[in-house]
Amino acid sequence: MEPSPCRLPELEAARPHMEARASCPAAAPLVERQFHVLVGVTGSVAALKLPLLVSRLLDIPGLEVAVVTTERAKHFYTPQDVPVTLYSDADEWEMWKRRSDPVLHIDLRKWADLMLVAPLDANTLGKVASGICDNLLTCVIRAWDRSKPLLFCPAMNTAMWEHPITAQQVGQLKAFGYVEIPCVAKKLVCGDQEQGRSHTE
Template sequence: MGMMAQSTNCILQVGKIEKGKPWDIAVVPWLHLKVPNGIKNESEAKFCQRKTSCCTLKHWSPVPDPKSWQSFMEPSSGRLPGLEATRPHMEPRATCSAAAPLVERQFRVLVGVTGSVAALKLPLLVSRLLDIPGLEVAVVTTERAKHFYSPQDVPVTLYSDADEWEMWKCRSDPVLHIDLRRWADLMLVAPLDANTLGKVASGICDNLLTCVIRAWDRSKPLLFCPAMNTAMWEHPVTEQQVGQLKAFGYVEIPCVVKKLVCGDQGLGAMAEVGTIVDKVKEVLSQHGGFQQN
């Protein structure tokens, strides 16, 4: 009797093809199959497409323990289309506590963080936002911002430049900065450093965050929290650039006077986290996304 080929447990993420919607916000079912040992990459796993003619293979990843399938089988309502495919190792975005009242769909906040020292406050800011019932949060970070916080301290999914490029392989793949702008109901850039302020005011989009902002749907609120040294804040171009962002319809959460990390005393520090969260609540209430208790 011939020996049966050994197999290993694998998870394939596939995007269901629907008429006119080749990978929309859509339907992202999980398919579980056993494939022979030795399959080491996505191209070798293409044969799995024959199992589901209506689907397109998006991700192949070996999973040593079948029990770990359960996390992939949980409902994925509100998740970005196709994004989990490139980052199967990441924990799902955290949401508010289980005690929070049920809502039809959570209000989605995309936090942008740039390379200001105030990025140190990102973990606290995200934690406070998650205390708001019905809120779902994701973060887009610039590379320089990563210097100021530890990803382990941020209890939501972080997206960076590498994700934009890693997930796009061919024309049918999703474009991350477009999917993010579709997903989010509100964008909060905190802190917004002088460099990114200048880029946004000028329309430059050379990283994931600035691409999201350039593509932003201006019918949705975008809040920004400037943060920079006092000398930079007082430069004449800063007022012009902040004014340009306001002309785009974006909402400023003004910086404050305090002793800065560099030792200078003056205007330029990012608004306090409590102030930022209160402003988010105010904007949510105006857009019907949050009810004051």
Template sequence: MQEEEHVSGLKTDLCKSGGTFCVLVGVTGSVAALKLPLLVSQLLQIPGVDVRVVTTEHAKHFYNSAEVSVKLYSDKDEWELWTQRTDPVLHIELRRWADLLVIAPLDANTLGKIANGICDNLLTCVVRAWDTSRPLLFCPAMNTAMWKHPITAQQVKGPWQRYRLLSALSISIFRNQMRHLRKHAHNIVLSIQLAPKQIET
């Protein structure tokens, strides 16, 4: 009975209404994750935008979940939801629901995982299953020395070319590619700028 309620709750939460632009925010274990509540609240102020969050376990260290006003999904939800073959798979349901995936902040560890095809948590599974015709916006946030390391440059440029990938470093591309949703694109860009690219320590 509890399993049925869990599945029913998921279907209700990820039900898309007509005209709604669905933004899935991924948050990883960078200190910049402390801005998650602010980022979510700014996105929700955009008319016609709906938001859900996928968090890594390490990201939870930096923000108070009680301050996040939308549904948060984590690894625990992925494994609790699926008990038999007919059950929905959470990372696939999230992929279907979202029109845009924003990873803000994207820490060095998760960047490395994604660049190498590793999908060992809910967020990286969503990315691995992502519809590459839909935009994926990422906002790197790490120590400056880590950001300037040659490995980071390789991981940002190389494998990501398969996606309509949009770094916070080339935000004008995002506006152009989202021309058909210009009002959403402009306001999402403004909101995303809350997430810093680098963190000095």
């Protein structure tokens, strides 16, 4: 069960250029740059809407967008339909070969001005609330600079959403300073007409 389309502040789009970076962009020349949005996508059916979400972000002038995906999320969308750079677990290890090499999850947290995790499935919600960082996305979140905004859109079946631990975990993310974009009540993929769909749907 999943929540619907996320409502983001008015920002804009382009592809990031981190692949060739050997260091963080802090030393870049003082030129006007775009606002960097890092989208995290997890293994919820709401990930079907990732191409639409990215397209809408790219319609906003001044935004540059990149995506960090979990392996399970890849089941729900076609990478060719996402017109920005996609990063996954394999990229972390391909980039880092020796001690002086850049660390992707650190470079991404430095690059981004805002992070939007949409959808945030029950599994990743539990990981983030507990501090688990066993993939690229959760490593970025664990290393996140909390002076920057992080928005999350929960997406899961109503039975999972209504479990008592879900409210505790959402509360923990809010205690970290992250901002919830609440799920809405719509017809779910399982057929139920209940709460649980993300604002990205």
